[in-house]
Amino acid sequence: MDTSIARRNILARIRAAQGRDAEPSASEREAAAEYLTRHPAGPRPEMPADLVTRFVEEAQKMATTVDTVQAMSEVPAAAHRYLTQHALPLQAIAWQTLQELPWAEAGLSVEFRKPQDGDVVGLTGCFCATAETGTLVLLSGPQTYASAGLLPETHIAIVPASRIVSGHEEAFGLIRKERGELPRAVNFVSGPSRTGDIEQTIVLGAHGPYRVHVIVVHGA
Known part of the structure; x- marks a missing residue:
């Protein structure tokens, strides 16, 4: 809407x-x-020249699992590999922007719609990602619904290496440059949902996905 x-x-x-x-x-x-x-700008940590490696390291610290491929065409096979390894369903919902990828050839059944009750796996891209904290930046839109990365228990996100920026400041700068104004929702995702409200014990999946898996595409 x-x-x-x-x-x-x-x-x-x-x-x-x-x-x-x-x-x-x-x-x-x-x-x-x-x-x-x-x-x-306020004080910020120094960032290495290799932002991809830094992003992967920080994402893993936040309990995000990471795989890498060389081309977008390899993403469906990588998603299939992850789901099979974790005994997860090979059915998923996805952003409409991902329709051109060969999901069926990789053995996945993907519907390009918003998630409903019972949808376990959500596939999304990202607007960009930040190396400083290993964070995904997702912008909502008619074809990039925010719920795809928030409601399913497993969130698989595609991150083009060329869209990894240093930090949040660069992410907002990129939004202003490419979009002009903020969309309805800007979501910063740093690993699976978690809470420590009860006895300060960390529980994953309390308010969102239990699992976040990132596929970094070096050739994109």
């Missing part, structure tokens, strides 16, 4: 209550862009 019109209407009412025009003026946008440009 596209909520961009509703969001613009809500923001327009807020601006009207402040005595401003419904849409930001060019000068307002320029002032905001200037602020972002000159605003000093």
